[in-house]
Amino acid sequence: MKLHFYKYQGTGNDFVMIDNRSLFFPKDDVQLINKLCDRRFGIGADGLILLEPSKTADFTMVYYNADGNEGSMCGNGGRCLVAFANQLEVIKNETTFDAVDGLHYATINNGIVSLKMIDVYEISTQNTDLFLNTGSPHHIQFSNNVAAINVKELGAKIRYGAPYFEEGTNVNFAEQVSENAFKVRTYERGVEDETLACGTGVTAVAIAANSANKTSKNTIQLEVLGGNLEVSFDKSENIYTNVFLKGPAQFVFEGDIQI
Numbered sequence: 652m653k654l655h656f657y658k659y660q661g662t663g664n665d666f667v668m669i670d671n672r673s674l675f676f677p678k679d680d681v682q683l684i685n686k687l688c689d690r691r692f693g694i695g696a697d698g699l700i701l702l703e704p705s706k707t708a709d710f711t712m713v714y715y716n717a718d719g720n721e722g723s724m725c726g727n728g729g730r731c732l733v734a735f736a737n738q739l740e741v742i743k744n745e746t747t748f749d750a751v752d753g754l755h756y757a758t759i760n761n762g763i764v765s766l767k768m769i770d771v772y773e774i775s776t777q778n779t780d781l782f783l784n785t786g787s788p789h790h791i792q793f794s795n796n797v798a799a800i801n802v803k804e805l806g807a808k809i810r811y812g813a814p815y816f817e818e819g820t821n822v823n824f825a826e827q828v829s830e831n832a833f834k835v836r837t838y839e840r841g842v843e844d845e846t847l848a849c850g851t852g853v854t855a856v857a858i859a860a861n862s863a864n865k866t867s868k869n870t871i872q873l874e875v876l877g878g879n880l881e882v883s884f885d886k887s888e889n890i891y892t893n894v895f896l897k898g899p900a901q902f903v904f905e906g907d908i909q910i
């Protein structure tokens with residue numbers, strides 16, 4: 652059987668997209684999803700996303716990590732899915748869609764997607780590091796030189812270590828470059844490697860930086876290996892609301908693969 656797919660990327664975080672409005676895709680086939688994401692034996696991607704119907708919104712996002720397992724929220728994947736829904740003419744320039752962490756509002760203008768993320772109520776500290784959930788769990792370590800870090804090695808050590816163990820976390824290393832700008836490198840759970848960008852990760856870094864008084868700004872620029880993202884939010888009594896993740900989301904190619 653041939654499977655028609657679309658490939659998208661957002662600041663180098665790349666995704667296989669499937670139009671699953673007819674619900675034909677075998678969602679429990681972990682091996683198949685893992686193979687489709689494999690960069691040698693498949694299409695190659697950090698994750699796979701199904702666009703499905705929704706009873707309450709314009710569409711539903713179902714996200715799988717490259718290892719084939721269903722993941723938590725993916726910020727860059729969500730932004731790419733909005734661009735995909737726009738390409739399929741499911742939406743125009745504005746949408747609300749369903750995802751694993753609830754409803755998301757988004758807009759798309761000239762390839763730039765702005766995606767509303769969940770509110771953040773809780774930020775915990777572990778020595779000098781921070782942990783918070785922006786739809787996916789994120790550990791954040793601030794550093795003076797992220798270029799010098801072995802992200803795969805140190806990221807894996809933190810991801811599998813206490814207090815995360817098997818369930819794990821994504822791990823972000825962040826370096827402040829100005830009052831409102833940070834460089835970020837991320838180890839992604841489920842990819843089990845460094846990716847070129849992570850949307851929920853840079854969202855977590857922006858909020859953590861504000862919470863740790865590294866910046867008083869509420870619009871933060873994030874430089875990742877695959878490009879630039881922007882995160883903005885409102886803050887009141889240590890609660891972060893109206894959190895938006897903004898940046899490019901681009902169609903790369905489409906094709907058929909034998910499965």
Ligand SMILES: N[C@@H](CCC[C@H](N)C(=O)O)C(=O)O
Nearest residue numbers: 722723725726727849850851
């Ligand atoms: N790349 C994603 C994060 C994906 C979620 C993650 N790997 C997990 O399930 O923990 C993003 O852009 O947010």
